Amino acid sequence: MxxxxxxxxxxxxxxxxxxxxxxxxxxxxxxxxxxxxxxxxxxxxxxxxxxxxxxxxxxxxxxxxxxxxxxxxxxxxxxxxxxxxxxxxxxxxxxxxxxxxxxxxxxxxxxxxxxxxxxxxxxxxxxxxxxxxxxxxxxxxxxxxxxxxxxxxxxxxxxxxxxxxxxxxxxKLGQRDIRGAFRLPIDQVFTVRGQGTVVRGTVFEGTVEEGQALMIMPKGLETRARQLQVHHKPAKHAFAGQRTAINLAGITKEELQRGDVLVSSEQFIVSDTIDVALQVVSDLDYIVKQRMPIKCHIGTAEVMGRIVFFDRNEVKDEEREILCQIRLEEEIVTKRGDRFIIRRPSPQETIGGGWVIEPKGEKYRFGNNTVEELERKKEGTPTERILAVLKEAKSLSKQELLKRASITGAELETCEHNNEIYFYGGKEFTLFSIYETINQEIDERLQDFHNKYPLKQGMNKAELIQLISKGYPRKLAEFVLEQGIDESDFGKIDQFIFGKGFSPYIPKNWQKRVENMLIDMSRDGYKVKYLNDYLSKAGIPNDMVTDLKRFLEETHEIISLDAQFYWCIDHFTAAVERVKSETSLEFEIGEAKDILNLSRKYMIPFLERLDELGYTKRVENKRLWQPIVK
Known part of the structure; x- marks a missing residue:
């Protein structure tokens, strides 16, 4: 673009x-x-x-x-x-x-x-x-x-x-990164009559499109971009760097506030403890003391917290960067490299600011060892930066990886053989751990699906990919799935994906009812009732009916004559053999009626089914037996 x-x-x-x-x-x-x-x-x-x-x-x-x-x-x-x-x-x-x-x-x-x-x-x-x-x-x-x-x-x-x-x-400036996950820190929330809740903000990164599923973090609320506006005009997409208004579905104004972040995936880190590189302003009026209360401004959020030093107990004049930690009273959404400002609540004063080294900090001991560890995190080897970037982004092209990890092509080449980094599809990078996690998630989702819908052959591929893509790039999810199919971790029939070794089955608690239903059908022979009558009599719940019909047909227990009448497969096979043996190469409806002693209610659907299966071919009022029975 x-x-x-x-x-x-x-x-x-x-x-x-x-x-x-x-x-x-x-x-x-x-x-x-x-x-x-x-x-x-x-x-x-x-x-x-x-x-x-x-x-x-x-x-x-x-x-x-x-x-x-x-x-x-x-x-x-x-x-x-x-x-x-x-x-x-x-x-x-x-x-x-x-x-x-x-x-x-x-x-x-x-x-x-x-x-x-x-x-x-x-x-x-x-x-x-x-x-x-x-x-x-x-x-x-x-x-x-x-x-x-x-x-x-x-x-x-x-x-x-x-x-x-x-x-x-x-x-003269380069374009912001419009690829990757979408992020918009919210700076305004309001309602529009007849439209609902609208948020505004500057798109920090990524792209959003009308109708896209989104999340409001750190609250974890799910929503959808019902409509977009850029410069007060409707838009189908909004890109990094644009001021954008988004009409959100299913969210009230009261649920949101400035500082919430609208994102396209859960990959963004939610944290209340951040390791930071802090630059203190040169003209502080007051001493900054260990663990003193501060206001942290990051994105559009303003959160109370405390500043934690590891190599001092107070600061007044300091020209060098201080590696320290901010512990917040509320969770925020952030990532490595995000900028922040901290201010004294009272008397109000800007203390300083800097950038996030580690968005999910831990509790460390006071002392130089901790500062040295933070320094290593801050600098980071090329491999460490690659791992950190891929952990966040999940999948990146070579150019994206070079840019976001701030490394050269030569540095990337030296890291490519690292057993944690996985190059796939001839052009994308991810982590082995992410690959394995997606593979495991696919397996777990398939097992859950089979447990919930044991009669179905498998899960629709498009539906499965859509679910996995909520947390991972779509191209990566598709690659892992195809690899899993190639390596027989998963199976595929038409558009359906199923777990290793899975075959559809009737749940144990319904097996006896289905068996009784088939006995009733078999007892009625050719002169069956509507299939739904048998299902209802057997106590088969409505939400199982469609899947059970398909299962019994696929396992050759029954066969449909039309949308209402089904025969047991044994009766159907016997009827075909009997009519064929007692007619010549061509026959009329009346001949078949006499042979099977059936009314037109059954005979017409039966003969039309023979035509569909290629057993016969209708020519005017007669039917011709075909030489190859399918």
Whole structure:
């Protein structure tokens, strides 16, 4: 797919013109709440479409600037590809400018543009002073060389130039990973009359399509993407980097909250203990103490927890990365490499941030040994990174594996002979343990199916693959199944899959009833009742009827004349031999009626069945015996 999807963020101090600038760029007022209109400040995240052509689609997130709404700000910038840092020309760098800048760096946002707004309010010489003020603030940060744009949102001065700069900068970026499992951290939940519950967020990775089965984690709720919208327009698909609204089936608004994550599979890790690489901000006002309460912001979630150090008991000034652990009061959805922010609850202060080394940490002893172990986890050998990535993704192509494990082709080659890594289908990688787990799951699902439906030949292949694909990539599930069939772990007849050595059977507690039914049918000979009458008299439950009919036909106990009448196979065979022996090469209905002493009610279905089986061929009012009886 050639088209790329990006989301940019507007960040900066309150009342520096982020929302007005967003409106100037997009012609959309992102302050939609009554309170926002009355107070003239952004409280919730605002979104707007910025640009779209054949190559790009760009959305804007306008984040609140007030310090009381830092939570919304962090949720908004999580997952953006470029930030426009807004600084008003008449005020310069302010506290929230500084804090937003810290948060952007800690979240790993590397692409930025500095927009100096309200330039018509000040003299040109003052703008130069503001520039110097900003450059001083940016010194030593990833935005140190970010370009400046001078704009006035009311007169539209510089707006076109800023928009073009955004577009050109994003054209230089690579596309996010639209393959693999879908993940969307939810930042808004609301209801639409007549539609139900709708969630919004930026697609972090993967692709979602209309009608797709999804899960809400960490709650474990199952749902379905009833409808999708991108830029307020219906869409069949949404891709990584897009702002997306999804109408969810079977879920109420009250069941969801900001911070929940919408995913396409259960492969994402749910955890309340994460091992992290933490970078503390350079200007902490207060000492960070061992096990002190903190607020952890990750994705769009805000969760209370405690910070646990293994080589110190407090931090005030520290330029180096600290390897430590965050123990949370609630479970979150995360993976290796996810960025996070931690803040002091009271007095409120951004402590620092970093990235997740191990999403499912354990309890460790205090001491350097633990720090050294975390360092090994952080660095990881190529093999360790491959194993970690495949454990999460389950299956990856060579290019995907190189990218996600951050290794070279040569490093991959040295690891390919590792007995834990399995190369399959000539182009995909997985783990032997995953292969064996899928094989075992197939076997268990087949055994469960046979126990529940012992009369059926087996499970429909498409249904089996669909069930396995809920937890594993479809192509991998199909490969394991085909290998299992080739190696006789499973059997296959037509589209039905069955466990090794399985044959359909009548459950023991129903065998006597079926036997009595067949005796009744045999006793009635050719002049049988409707088959359903025999089944009902024998006490066969309705949910067994269809399978039992098929089973008795496949095991040659009975044969259908039509949808209502069935004969025991012995009687049918005897009738065929008797009519054939007492007629010539061709015969009429009347001859057969006299031989078997049957009415047309039975005779017509019987003769038509002979035609279907190829025993006879009808020519006008006569039937001809065929030379080869099938």
């Amino acid at each position: 050639s088209k790329r999807y990006f989301t940019i963020g507007m960040a900066g101090h309150i009342d520096h013109g982020k929302t007005t600038l967003t409106k100037a760029l997009t012609n959309v007022d992102t302050d939609r709440l009554k309170e926002e209109k009355e107070r003239q400040i952004s409280i919730e995240l605002g979104f707007a479409p910025l640009y779209e052509d054949q190559e790009l689609q760009i959305s804007v997130v306008d984040v609140p600037g007030h310090e009381r709404f830092i939570r919304q700000m962090i949720a908004g910038v999580a997952g953006i590809d470029l930030v426009v840092l807004v600084v008003a020309a008449d005020e310069g760098v302010m506290p929230q400018t500084h804090e937003h800048l810290q948060i952007l760096e800690l979240l790993g946002v590397k692409n930025g543009i500095i927009a100096i707004t309200k330039i018509n309010r000040v003299e040109e010489e003052f703008i130069d002073l503001v520039k110097d003020d900003i450059l001083e603030e940016l010194k030593g940060t990833v935005f140190e060389n970010a370009p400046f744009m001078l704009v006035d949102s009311i007169t539209k001065q510089g707006i076109c130039d800023l928009k073009n700069m955004i577009i050109n900068d994003l054209k």
